[in-house]
Amino acid sequence: MKKINIGIIGFGNIGAGVAKIINSRKSLLVDKIETEILIKKICDKDLTRKRDVAVDKNLLTNDAYEIINDPGIDIVVELMGGINPAKEFILAALKKGKHVVTANKALLAEHGNELFREANERGKNIYFEASVGAGIPIIKSIKEGLVANKFNSIFGIVNGTSNYVLTQMSKENCSFNNALSDAKLKGFAEKDPTFDIQGIDSAHKLVLLTYLTFGKFVNLKDIFIEGISQISAADIAYAKDLGYTIKLLAIAKKEVDELEVRVHPTLLPSEHLLASVDGVFNAIYVSSDLAGDLMFYGPGAGQLPAASAVVSDIVDLVQDIKAGLFRPTLNSKEDSSIKNLRKIEEFENKYYIRITAVDKPGVLAKISGILAKFGISIASVNQKKKVKSHVVPVVMVTHEVKGEL
């Protein structure tokens, strides 16, 4: 029986999950692909840490080049995260004629263009299913299941940490800080959750989803990014009264020959499918011209969901290697129909505004006068109960407005 050797760089939580699946599902995988996948080497800078999987000590090394330079290894699995030296290792592995599997969304979002180009030129592949939505097979679905489609938009909840925080704030009526502390306590937020909370992790994933659906590799700096730290429990409650649920969405939308890419808290109509996606779950809503509107839902993080996606990429590469196939990453050519990336000043949206106003005659008239001066039309106004003497929260929803409020 054919055997394919892989090397894993990064033996953290997901790396251990991959080893677990490859060892425990050996016969299931052999039955399906008639090939044995063997882990030939595992590299990590810390080999003493306790892991929840038993591997032969002889497989372990501190030196990634023992994997990269090993001619017997066909597939390098990069699970160390971060930009450097992960980028250096991937480039070196491609140069040595190896295919690569990675879950490194930050690296691909920032340097994917260069890495995919290098891979294409060398007739090798970089597969990255685990980088968006962990176990949800969203990348394969777009690349393969929806291959004949053109896309109108793709948007979704792609960060579990921030979705957990918003869900807690909504269900427990608690502050952002309390919800975040709770997320950390339960292991749903990292010690430094900046990337998750500020929308940067979502933006990394959006770069990849935009690339797959619209064939455009968007620069991170061209994405409008706003996180969730300014949202209060009151905003969530007021939005609920208006029939909306607040979610942090990553959005890519094409209109004629223009593309809009943005990450920000969004008021979703509460009956929208995405509005009921709670806790650490992820969901991605794809609007396509042939298959229609589809939603992909599941756990967006976690050892086994992410490792399941990594193993699926390894199996795809094993099949390619056996068949002598090279399938370049879809949309390796940019879509020339996109002429412009819209800037925030060109987006047209309805806005939610909360103002803490002095409770006296004429204040509302003054506010609406200022808005009118800037051509902003109000769709609804609600004056809420006083929170302090003399001041009242005023909540407004505008009609479509161009630009950032």
Ligand code: HSE
């Ligand atoms: N930090 C990410 C999240 C994990 O919260 O969704 C998976 O990318």
